Amino acid sequence: MLPDTTEVLIIGAGPTGLALSIALHQAGVDHVLVDRLAEGLNTSRAGVIHAQTLETLKPLGVTGRLVELGLKLDNFAIRDRDRTLVNLNFAGLPTTYPYVLMIPQNLTEKVLAERIAALGGSVHRGIEAKMIMQDQEGARVTLFQNGREKTISARYVVGGDGMHSVVREAAGIGFDGEAYDGSFVLADVRLDWPLGPTEVSLLFSPAGLVVVAPLPDGSYRIVATMDEAPERPGIADIQALLDNRGPSASQARVLDLTWSTRFRVHHRIAKSYRQGSLFVMGDAAHVHSPAGGQGMNTGLIDAAVLGELLGDVINGIRPESELDLYETLRRPAAKEVIELAGRLTGMALTRTPVRRFLRNIMLGFVNINPIAKRKISLKLSGLSRADMAKLPAPSQPGMRKPWAKSQFKLVA
Structure with missing residues (x-):
């Protein structure tokens, strides 16, 4: 049964909402x-967790289980069909988790939900x-369940409710892009895949982009651009993508299709991450191309x-004014991720022979430059943005006040 009041109402129980719930449980909120x-x-959706995300999730008590269930890959390669343009190896990264962890989103959500249950939540x-x-004490949220209406009063409301966020709309926050x-x-x-199950492969071709990544159960994740994809791509559609964009010297063969979908991608970022008592995170705050596998990772760190x-604020460790640190840290991180994903996508969508030739020459120089390769590896792993996931020490103690809704005064 839903209560009448709460300190924090989280709307959206995807990975970001689940992670935020774990953090609040551990803080006793x-x-x-x-x-x-x-x-x-029950579908895999996002399929990769990067090193910085694993570092950030460790205090939430879920990283160990995720690593147990996932597939560790050291290598990330950018190819133009049979030609290797850039080959990145994560084994030497300065982290406890020097790899790309391939794990389907449904398993990630399962691990997070099990942690919530272990902490006594639901x-x-x-x-x-x-x-x-919004009102002077926080916000009133009208919820519907089985046709019945329920109003909850919350001190803070957090939207982990996706690109079409109700929370972001209620806050009047623009979504630029x-x-x-x-x-x-x-x-x-x-899949019979000639490159084998040891790397994440991002393949360029005149026909467009395709990403092929092994998953823990022996299957492969396919992500590809299409001018107009069918609503439910079939085996023949996936085979055609790999025939036209994958290695040509030894072609792939699709054996079975577990599931498929099509989607359209935006590159957008919220103008602000907070308005009064309302916050946004994850896809409600930023969306972008799946190239580089950054979306869910950025949202999980938002939540942490x-x-x-x-x-800290609710427990009196920090003053309420320091809630603005959330946007100060996380919005610049999202801007960097959107730029990274956009560059990868832009390179992949290069079609003209001259531009493809110049792109490949440039990436060839990157591949023989260890400094440049390490920089890209740090960006993909999220480790280059580690400072954007760390809170500074409190500027001064806050003051914990028992919070209860006694009256509703709407403010503009």
Whole structure:
């Protein structure tokens, strides 16, 4: 049963909402986590967790289990069909987790949900947020479940509710950017793959981009651009993508299709991450191309940072004014990620022979430059943005006040 009041209401129980809930549980903060879906996703969606994300999630008590379930890969290669342009190796990175961890999103969510359960918490599902009104004490949120309306009063409301965020809309926060042309294909397949299960491969070709990445169960994740993808790409569609964009000397063969979908991609960032008592994180704050596998990772770190901040403020360790540190740290990180994903996508979508030739020459020089390769590896792993995941020491102690809603005074 939903309470009438709570310190923090989290809207959206994807990876970011689950991670934030864990952080608040560990800080002893009363909160409620709701999601409109009756159950979590059972498809793999995001499939990679990078080193900095694993470092950040370690205090939440989930990294060990994620590593147990995932597939560790040292190598990330950028290719133009049969030609290797850049070959990156993560084994020497300055981290406890010097690899790319391939793990389907549904398993990541399962690990996070199990951690919440171990801490005595739960996810309230089948509940949709319809209206959010700020007042002097926080916010009132109108929720609907099975046709019934319920209002919860919360000191803070956090939107982990995706690109079409109700929280961001209620806060009046702009979402700057635009959509990419065309569409993307996402699929998990069984595959005879000539490059083998030891690297994440980003392949360029005149026809467009395809990413092939091994998953822990022996299948492969396929991500590809298409001018107009079918709603549910079939085996023949995936085979055609690999025939036209994968290695040509020894071609891939699709054996089976587990699931597939198409989606359109935007590159957008919220103008601010907070408005009063309302916050946004994850896809509600930033969206971009899947190239580089950065989306879920950036959102998970958003949640960890925001969870620590909210816990400190509510527990009197920091003054409320330091909640602005969330945007100060995390918005620049998202801008860097959007730029990185955009560059990779832009290079992949280069079609003319002259531009492809120049791109390949440039990447060839990168491949023989160890300094440049290390810089790219640090960016992909997130380690170059480690300072954007660390809170400074509190400027001064805050003051914990018992919080209860006694009256509702709406403010403009």
